[in-house]
Amino acid sequence: MNPILIRHDVSGEDFSLAGEASVDIKNQLRKMGIPADAVRKAAISIYEAEINLVIHATGGTVEAEVENNEIRIRITDNGPGIPDVNLAVSEGFSTATDEIRNLGFGAGMGIPNMIRYTDEFDIKSTPGEGTEINMTVRF
Amino acid sequence: MSDNDNGGKIFLHSVTLDLDKCKGCINCIKRCPTEAIRVRDGKASIISELCIDCGQCIRVCQNKAKKANYDDLSVLDNFEYTVALPPPSLYAQFNNIDDQKIVLDALKAVGFDDVFEVAAAAEIITAATERYLTRNKGRLKYPVISTACPVVTRLISVRYPDLLDNLLPLITPVELAGKMAKKRASEKTGLSPDKIGCIFLTPCPAKVSAIHSPIGTEHKYVDAAIAINEVYPLLLKEMKKLGAELPDQQPLAGAVGLGWGIIGGESTSLKSTDKHLAADGIDNVIMVLEDLENHRYGLEFVELNACSGGCVGGVLQVENPYIARAKVNKMKSNIKVNDEPLDDDYVKLMWDKELDYNPAMELGDTMEESFERFTRLQSLIESLPGLDCGSCGAPTCAAFAEDVVKGNAEVMDCVVLLRRKTEEIYKRMESSFDSVGFSNRTED
Numbered sequence: 001m002n003p004i005l006i007r008h009d010v011s012g013e014d015f016s017l018a019g020e021a022s023v024d025i026k027n028q029l030r031k032m033g034i035p036a037d038a039v040r041k042a043a044i045s046i047y048e049a050e051i052n053l054v055i056h057a058t059g060g061t062v063e064a065e066v067e068n069n070e071i072r073i074r075i076t077d078n079g080p081g082i083p084d085v086n087l088a089v090s091e092g093f094s095t096a097t098d099e100i101r102n103l104g105f106g107a108g109m110g111i112p113n114m115i116r117y118t119d120e121f122d123i124k125s126t127p128g129e130g131t132e133i134n135m136t137v138r139f
Numbered sequence: 140m141s142d143n144d145n146g147g148k149i150f151l152h153s154v155t156l157d158l159d160k161c162k163g164c165i166n167c168i169k170r171c172p173t174e175a176i177r178v179r180d181g182k183a184s185i186i187s188e189l190c191i192d193c194g195q196c197i198r199v200c201q202n203k204a205k206k207a208n209y210d211d212l213s214v215l216d217n218f219e220y221t222v223a224l225p226p227p228s229l230y231a232q233f234n235n236i237d238d239q240k241i242v243l244d245a246l247k248a249v250g251f252d253d254v255f256e257v258a259a260a261a262e263i264i265t266a267a268t269e270r271y272l273t274r275n276k277g278r279l280k281y282p283v284i285s286t287a288c289p290v291v292t293r294l295i296s297v298r299y300p301d302l303l304d305n306l307l308p309l310i311t312p313v314e315l316a317g318k319m320a321k322k323r324a325s326e327k328t329g330l331s332p333d334k335i336g337c338i339f340l341t342p343c344p345a346k347v348s349a350i351h352s353p354i355g356t357e358h359k360y361v362d363a364a365i366a367i368n369e370v371y372p373l374l375l376k377e378m379k380k381l382g383a384e385l386p387d388q389q390p391l392a393g394a395v396g397l398g399w400g401i402i403g404g405e406s407t408s409l410k411s412t413d414k415h416l417a418a419d420g421i422d423n424v425i426m427v428l429e430d431l432e433n434h435r436y437g438l439e440f441v442e443l444n445a446c447s448g449g450c451v452g453g454v455l456q457v458e459n460p461y462i463a464r465a466k467v468n469k470m471k472s473n474i475k476v477n478d479e480p481l482d483d484d485y486v487k488l489m490w491d492k493e494l495d496y497n498p499a500m501e502l503g504d505t506m507e508e509s510f511e512r513f514t515r516l517q518s519l520i521e522s523l524p525g526l527d528c529g530s531c532g533a534p535t536c537a538a539f540a541e542d543v544v545k546g547n548a549e550v551m552d553c554v555v556l557l558r559r560k561t562e563e564i565y566k567r568m569e570s571s572f573d574s575v576g577f578s579n580r581t582e583d
């Protein structure tokens with residue numbers, strides 16, 4: 001069977017739209033009949049990455065590809081990039097502003113949650129160029 | 140009441156259709172929040188697994204073809220002794236009353252032997268919620284979501300599996316009222332419980348469904364439901380009999396219980412937490428649930444009511460919900476807060492049956508089937524006009540595409556595609572006529 005691909009462009013402009021891509025992908029995954037637990041893990045991971053696109057980058061793309069009992073997720077942006085990736089993946093690390101924190105984000109648990117909920121996680125980032133995250137959820 | 144057998148699970152729905160009145164317009168299909176209605180062969184039909192009994196279609200149908208099923212007043216004759224269970228939102232249907240007493244008196248005057256206020260039971264549920272939150276502090280899946288509105292509970296059980304564990308596992312105030320009323324009446328009269336009828340005055344179809352198939356418990360404590368807009372004129376008549384002596388019924392509920400009739404009443408009565416949120420109106424409820432699946436926002440308790448304004452906005456109510464809300468607030472300020480609400484054993488209020496996820500979104504019965512259908516769905520959506528015109532009987536092109544891949548509709552039910560196809564055939568015919576020397580044009 002051919003893989004199924006779902007792609008969303010995430011705008012960096014409109015905070016009110018943040019989270020829409022993950023909601024849509026979650027609903028699509030449910031329609032595909034993927035087990036609820038895998039849908040949940042994928043949706044939370046995509047949500048965290050999507051929020052990061054809005055608060056730390058200038059938007060980007062979210063892609064989810066489903067094939068052979070796995071959901072492969074790719075998140076890319078052309079934002080500022082991350083100077084120290086090892087630091088960024090650690091629990092509680094955040095460069096979010098107070099303003100963002102007041103909105104209830106910026107607890108520094110986004111990337112740690114992605115690592116926790118996915119079976120494979122990989123992040124590449126070049127300061128000044130952007131960030132790419134690849135994650136896999138198996139079911 | 141229609142029983143729908145769904146893989147061994149019986150769902151009871153109280154929203155039904157009057158086929159004679161339905162003209163097959165698209166008002167309801169467009170407004171149904173779960174896209175549960177289709178027009179087929181010129182008549183609407185409700186997809187049972189998707190219906191959450193919210194009553195939105197009853198509100199929007201101009202032909203009054205959608206209706207709620209409930210009992211009529213003659214149900215009182217089935218019992219030797221009857222107890223009315225009025226919800227707090229009922230009181231706000233009347234003008235110029237300072238408290239609920241006259242409504243309770245009038246209920247007796249129309250024929251009930253006794254009255255037990257749902258608002259009084261609601262105060263016990265408030266206390267039980269408080270206990271549940273404090274005893275399990277830090278160990279719960281937050282935010283805890285209220286289960287008072289059955290529409291919300293059912294919506295979560297079909298669409299938000301990740302939030303099932305957030306639901307407050309307590310029976311509803313209506314059920315508790317039925318339970319207590321039956322016990323009290325049985326003690327008072329010596330009659331066996333089946334001879335006593337506990338009859339709820341319902342603001343909505345969802346609560347009718349919930350009394351017939353309760354959520355989280357096998358026990359049925361409420362025997363029947365009558366619509367508020369049916370008893371309203373009778374109550375009004377009794378109240379207006381000038382100088383007439385109404386039977387006396389002492390109120391039990393205080394300000395907290397009355398507050399349950401409006402949005403925010405349940406959450407703001409909690410003393411153990413101020414991290415709560417209240418949202419009303421089915422579209423807003425859905426918006427909050429979508430957000431809560433991803434993020435907790437530091438919340439501990441969430442109150443969600445399907446109707447705007449809370450139960451005062453129920454589809455079977457009489458008064459404008461905003462006016463009703465103001466009246467509740469006025470009554471609340473007139474009456475006391477019960478310091479010690481009636482006590483009951485906390486544990487007995489907990490659910491004794493688990494609420495299952497009833498997936499309603501999957502395209503097929505197996506993952507293979509769903510996957511294959513999804514592949515066809517994606518390309519079909521591409522080929523549809525995307526007008527969401529509703530002429531095919533589905534609310535959107537995407538919903539129509541789902542119907543097609545599930546085998547419930549034909550691609551050519553899309554009038555736009557059908558027209559394109561006929562035009563194509565016509566053109567082809569025209570050109571083949573031309574090539575063999577026929578012409579339908581009269582040119583010499």
Ligand SMILES: Nc1ncnc2c1ncn2[C@@H]1O[C@H](COP(=O)(O)OP(=O)(O)O)[C@@H](O)[C@H]1O
Binds near residue numbers: 048
């Ligand atoms: N797409 C991105 N572009 C630039 N920086 C990012 C991006 N995603 C994450 N970061 C950096 O990594 C840090 C940690 O991210 P995360 O764990 O999601 O926590 P939070 O978003 O709460 O700060 C962020 O504070 C930010 O400095």
Ligand code: SF4
Binds near residue numbers: 288346449450
């Ligand atoms: S808000 Fe109240 S009236 Fe409306 S559906 Fe829910 S329980 Fe019924």
Ligand SMILES: [Mg+2]
Binds near residue numbers: 052106108109110
């Ligand atoms: Mg983050």
